[in-house]
Amino acid sequence: MAEFDGLVAAVTGGASGIGAAVAAELAERGAAVAALDVNEVSAGGVAGIRADVTDDASVRRAIETVAERFGGLDILVNNAGIGAQGTVADNDDAEWHRVLDVNVLGMVRTTRAALPYLRRSASAAIVNVGSIAATAGLPQRALYSASKGAVLALSRAMAADHLPEGIRVNCVNPGTADTPWIGRLLDRADDPAAERAALEARQPHGRLVSPAEIAHAVVYLASPLAASTSGVGLAVDGGMQDLRLRPRG
Template sequence: MTEFEGLRAIVTGGASGIGAAVATALRERGARVAVLDLNDSPDTEVVSVRADVSDDASVRGAVAEVVERFGGLDILVNNAGIGAQGTVEDNDDDEWRRVFEVNVFGMVRVSRAALPHLRRSPSAAIVNVASIAATAGLPHRALYSATKGAVAALTRAMAVDHLAEGVRVNAVNPGTADTPWIGRLLDAADDPEAEREALRARQPHGRLVTPEEVAHAVVYLASPLASSTNGVCLAVDGGMQELRPRK
């Protein structure tokens, strides 16, 4: 598939996990890809630009650098994010601000910097990475769920705001994915294997979602072939959002 031939994309948080899988999938389908991350991408076939999505000057400088190098921008994948655990009582105000700064305000900053360039593209698309936590009540994820619920609402608002400008905005809601962040959570658990099994079991298909599966969904939403898909949050969760199988 080469539907992205000639298109230029930015993927935030693209040095590892879901972001790295998205960057690879876009590149393999013909896009020129720049990864904005605190770390360099191990993929030497993408352009790595150091950027901190919690800092507006850093974001604006990184987007400008990519646009100058590529000559424009067609696709933005807002993937950068951090996790949080606990009930509504377990994190103080500073931690709530820190997670919102990255997971929500970070998407706002990058989108704001990218939109003037996206408006010039005939194939403009933004894809935000939300979570199953936006639609399902997960234990000990109050702060994280609040940020991802905000991302889902923000996606719909952006989609209608920029519809007439030709910029499509969609989101993916991954289930629990086999990423480095989940790996760190499991390593910190009292019984990592039991915790992994519990995470597998709560998804109807009985396993963790792979980063590549999420990437395929992102690629669909970003593709010019999906020009009538707008304002949706696509679940990639093994059926967790909608299915209630009998045990």
Template sequence: MSDFDGLKALVTGGASGIGRATAELLAARGAQVAVLDLDPSSVEKPLLAYSADVTDDASVRTAVAAAVADLGGLDVLVNNAGIGAHGTVEDNDDAEWHRVMDVNVVGMVRVARAALPHLRASSHAAIVNTCSIAATAGLPQRALYSATKGAVYSLTLAMAADHVREGIRVNCVNPGTVDTPWVGRLLSKATDPAAERAALEARQPTGRLVSAAEVAGAVAYLASPLSGATTGTALAVDGGMQGLRLRPVGQ
């Protein structure tokens, strides 16, 4: 496909996982793509790489301005940078709540705020936020993470309403458990990593983890000019976890 020919895209958290898969897919479909990441050293051409910390407004503004200057404009923002958190409401102190909220929610705000003046100049402007099934389903041991993603879901709807008349579409993807380096690190800390992986796989009706490429495909769908009538939408990429209620195997 070449639906992104001539378009300029910016992907945060684009050095690995979902962000990297998305950046590479957009580039393969014709976009010029810039990646923002804390450590973009692994990013290779044709992707452009910029170092940025989404918790630092000056860092974000500097990186976005540099990326837009090098790209020659901006049409698509993929707000993907984020971190995980584990535990119930009792398991994380105030500092950790503030830290994860600062990255997962306010970080998206900082990047969008820096990008919006450039997106307004585009005739195909789109923002896609990486949310999570945790925004719409109660998952155990994910209180802090779920709270941030619930905020991202609401933020997406509010942004879509605020900017639709400016010609800027805003949507989000809600992945299930994705086979990324972060999940790998989480599994490595489990008492029985194989059993924990099996449990994560079993809670998704497809019986397997979601791939980063599958999430990237959903991001590309929402960002594409072919989806010009789609805004204010949350697209679940979760192996059926959100909507399916299967009977036990054999019944």
């Protein structure tokens, strides 16, 4: 038996990038998987279900649909998120509210809707997708960093609240990943090749993190085999969080 046989997982932002990689990996390992996304995409044994994490009613409908279709819910991966650039002075209040609404309150809404089902599971797990921006000061990322710092703190608080109910909560903090969002940022840069090289050089292992590498970390934390792991912020960043290497050359 695969480790996820008989388990049901929901992945927000599951139609592309990191979310799609997580959904595919969970399905490969035996889980019944639903990708919750504003774009309803079904592929490779993953069921697409439309959900807007900024709309509580939409989220509740989506989670209810997952539970009814598959007979419950065991694993929630809170991956849906958006990016933001600039210093603390560069975004107005509306943009701050928009990003925090997706990146933080989106996780709150989805978790709140999922908790009644997770409490019935013998293998309940929540994995939140954070960022290196939660643990390292990055230039031109004030709003994004604030949102992901909140995700890391929220993950620890959730772990403390829900472990007595048998629900494990952990967080994965990726480094700069080779995702569609980063691709769009590079496309808008004056010199995309130079900007990519700078992003790669910033990470100690010298390249962008792949969505598949992040998916493996998420799936490890979601697995029943990790039953003693809770309240962890797992860096998947090529060493950026903790390593201080000499410059190459």
